[in-house]
Amino acid sequence: MTERILAGQYFMNGDEACAEGAVAAGCGLFAGYPITPQSEIAERIAIRLPQVGGVFIQMEDEISSMATILGGTWGGLKTMTATSGPGFSLMVENFGLGVMTETPCVVVNIQRGGPSTGLPTLVGQADMMQARWGSHGDYGVIALSPCSPQESFELTIKAFNLAERYRLPVLVMSDEVVGHMYERVVIDPARIEIVERRAPHLPPDEFLLYQPGEDLVPQGLPIFGDGYRVHVTGLTHDERGYPVIDAETQHRLVTRLKEKIVRNADDIIEVEEIDLDEAEVVLVAYGISARTSLGALRDAQAKGLRVGMLRLITVWPFPEKIIRSLADRVAGFVVPEINLGQIVLEVERLACGKAAVRSVPHAGGDIHRPEQIVSAIEEVVRDAS
Amino acid sequence: MLRKSTVLPQPELLTEAVHPMRRYLRTDRLPHIWCSGCGLGTALSCFTFALDELRLEEQDVAVVSGIGCTGRIAGYLNLDSYHTTHGRAIPFATGLAVAQPEKKVVVFSGDGDLFAIGGNHFIHAARRNIDLSVFCVNNFNYGMTGGQFGPTTPIGALGTTAPYGNYENPFNLPYLAASSGAVYVARWTTLDVRRLKQSMIEAIEKPGFTFVEIISPCPTNYGRRNRLGDGLNEMRYYAERSIIQHGADPKKANLYPGSDIVVGRFVEEERPTFLEQYKAQIVEKQHFRPPNGKEPS
Numbered sequence: 001m002t003e004r005i006l007a008g009q010y011f012m013n014g015d016e017a018c019a020e021g022a023v024a025a026g027c028g029l030f031a032g033y034p035i036t037p038q039s040e041i042a043e044r045i046a047i048r049l050p051q052v053g054g055v056f057i058q059m060e061d062e063i064s065s066m067a068t069i070l071g072g073t074w075g076g077l078k079t080m081t082a083t084s085g086p087g088f089s090l091m092v093e094n095f096g097l098g099v100m101t102e103t104p105c106v107v108v109n110i111q112r113g114g115p116s117t118g119l120p121t122l123v124g125q126a127d128m129m130q131a132r133w134g135s136h137g138d139y140g141v142i143a144l145s146p147c148s149p150q151e152s153f154e155l156t157i158k159a160f161n162l163a164e165r166y167r168l169p170v171l172v173m174s175d176e177v178v179g180h181m182y183e184r185v186v187i188d189p190a191r192i193e194i195v196e197r198r199a200p201h202l203p204p205d206e207f208l209l210y211q212p213g214e215d216l217v218p219q220g221l222p223i224f225g226d227g228y229r230v231h232v233t234g235l236t237h238d239e240r241g242y243p244v245i246d247a248e249t250q251h252r253l254v255t256r257l258k259e260k261i262v263r264n265a266d267d268i269i270e271v272e273e274i275d276l277d278e279a280e281v282v283l284v285a286y287g288i289s290a291r292t293s294l295g296a297l298r299d300a301q302a303k304g305l306r307v308g309m310l311r312l313i314t315v316w317p318f319p320e321k322i323i324r325s326l327a328d329r330v331a332g333f334v335v336p337e338i339n340l341g342q343i344v345l346e347v348e349r350l351a352c353g354k355a356a357v358r359s360v361p362h363a364g365g366d367i368h369r370p371e372q373i374v375s376a377i378e379e380v381v382r383d384a385s
Numbered sequence: 386m387l388r389k390s391t392v393l394p395q396p397e398l399l400t401e402a403v404h405p406m407r408r409y410l411r412t413d414r415l416p417h418i419w420c421s422g423c424g425l426g427t428a429l430s431c432f433t434f435a436l437d438e439l440r441l442e443e444q445d446v447a448v449v450s451g452i453g454c455t456g457r458i459a460g461y462l463n464l465d466s467y468h469t470t471h472g473r474a475i476p477f478a479t480g481l482a483v484a485q486p487e488k489k490v491v492v493f494s495g496d497g498d499l500f501a502i503g504g505n506h507f508i509h510a511a512r513r514n515i516d517l518s519v520f521c522v523n524n525f526n527y528g529m530t531g532g533q534f535g536p537t538t539p540i541g542a543l544g545t546t547a548p549y550g551n552y553e554n555p556f557n558l559p560y561l562a563a564s565s566g567a568v569y570v571a572r573w574t575t576l577d578v579r580r581l582k583q584s585m586i587e588a589i590e591k592p593g594f595t596f597v598e599i600i601s602p603c604p605t606n607y608g609r610r611n612r613l614g615d616g617l618n619e620m621r622y623y624a625e626r627s628i629i630q631h632g633a634d635p636k637k638a639n640l641y642p643g644s645d646i647v648v649g650r651f652v653e654e655e656r657p658t659f660l661e662q663y664k665a666q667i668v669e670k671q672h673f674r675p676p677n678g679k680e681p682s
Binding site for chain 1: 411414443444445447449459460463464465466467468469470473475476477478479480481482483484485488505506509659660663667
């Protein structure tokens with residue numbers, strides 16, 4: 001058996017780094033189905049998991065992949081699946097079961113161009129709203145968006161930690177360019193923090209499966225065979241886990257599923273602030289679009305424009321407070337994303353008309369050219385003066 | 386034309402009565418939701434007697450169900466029990482089984498759940514020989530949603546979505562299981578309580594993917610619509626037509642209106658399980674080349 005954390009410096013792509021992040025985080029079961037452009041994750045983890053005593057299983061589809069990792073979690077393992085757009089559409093069914101049963105696991109989406117089969121080998125970022133609302137019903141989600149192979153490694157570990165902390169499937173919303181981009185990845189064990197699963201804090205006869213703590217998160221997850229004899233159901237259920245089909249129980253459960261994310265948003269959200277103090281225009285970007293935006297930011301600054309950037313590392317829950325406070329003092333926001341305008345809708349909602357909001361849309365298949373973003377910045381500056 | 390309904394007198398509740406296998410039941414969830422005359426209570430009872438005979442402790446066995454009338458079985462068992470999405474009990478159970486290989490995982494679900502929406506998962510889990518026991522309660526229709534025809538409804542039988550009679554060929558479940566790779570295949574009706582219990586014991590004890598079809602009356606939806614009478618009459622119908630043929634060719638066990646119902650233990654064979662094969666391949670063939678890494682500076 002080799003080590004879970006392969007300390008060292010590597011030249012690897014975002015997909016491989018994601019797989020290494022999963023192994024480092026303690027993943028014991030990966031279930032997936034081949035799909036471009038995520039296949040390198042499955043291929044890497046198929047080598048690595050058996051070396052550390054884990055199980056890799058290639059399923060018959062993405063529906064079963066998602067269901068299998070939920071079962072693996074209740075069996076006591078940390079679990080992950082990875083896919084791209086069409087597979088993500090199949091996963092949202094049991095993603096909902098994971099949300100409803102508060103099952104920690106990680107779901108990676110290496111986004112490609114859609115809808116449908118779309119652009120199998122080319123980039124897109126058009127699944128961001130699907131990540132938020134894909135499964136039917138109301139609930140809160142956590143989605144992270146890496147912009148480099150290094151961050152693919154780090155955010156995959158963070159996704160495992162957040163899943164355990166907040167008891168839900170956590171999304172890593174990467175994209176084809178980040179997934180296939182080769183860069184230096186430094187794996188330093190001293191910088192890796194792992195959150196372990198919380199065991200039940202009470203003996204079986206006193207324990208309630210879904211009794212929340214003050215943070216609204218259930219306290220401890222009994223695994224199959226611990227003697228807790230849990231009942232886990234996708235039906236609306238009470239704190240024992242028993243199905244109760246009425247409006248009152250529905251209100252209590254579903255409100256908590258949403259509020260446990262809202263109330264803990266400050267602890268969950270991570271953003272990178274670049275030159276925001278003096279900024280007149282703020283770029284809001286994530287994933288590969290944050291890398292192109294960084295080039296545009298430097299070009300615009302070289303032209304004497306006062307530009308900053310808010311890079312969304314956490315996309316869901318959305319960093320509402322910071323957008324609201326920026327809207328009070330900046331002229332406008334520019335939002336480049338490889339879709340026809342999804343996250344920009346959140347920025348518009350929070351800017352409340354106090355600052356201009358300009359989308360830089362892209363239908364997918366390619367990344368933005370920095371000039372497109374610079375000219376959007378210039379237009380916002382011109383309109384403001 | 387609406388008829389005036391008659392209010393039936395409440396049946397007398399026997400408050401002192403206790404189920405002999407109550408240690409395996411969530412008695413605080415009873416009474417169950419199933420109709421009178423349904424075979425699910427019998428199937429559940431047989432299962433608890435099988436657990437007792439196997440001397441399995443409550444924490445050593447988990448039950449996973451999908452959606453439908455049979456899907457509710459998980460909720461009445463005082464075991465680790467998982468009531469999943471429609472058709473996905475088998476993949477969920479796959480994750481549970483590979484995570485806890487020393488324990489027993491049983492999938493209990495209906496014909497629609499396992500063979501329509503979940504059909505693909507069934508054949509692949511059988512092919513992989515995942516260490517699961519799958520008990521399918523076959524009532525020939527979708528009972529919970531009101532009696533629609535399904536993947537096991539015999540040709541010509543009536544359903545709410547087959548008002549002129551079913552025109553689709555049904556699956557022969559033992560044949561499907563056997564040809565997909567199940568290492569144990571049996572079929573019984575809910576009248577065969579001791580034989581059914583014995584098959585459940587054999588299926589649970591046997592490593593690998595094992596399958597038992599349980600033919601059950603559904604008087605409310607299937608029986609009533611197809612003139613089979615109440616639950617007792619539907620059982621009588623099955624009893625008159627059942628023929629025990631251990632070792633019968635599963636291909637010849639198909640059901641059609643008026644046919645005999647061949648029951649028995651059809652398949653019992655040895656094949657390494659998914660995890661046994663997995664471990665064998667890895668021990669023999671692991672050829673890990675450490676990446677050319679160096680310590681971070």
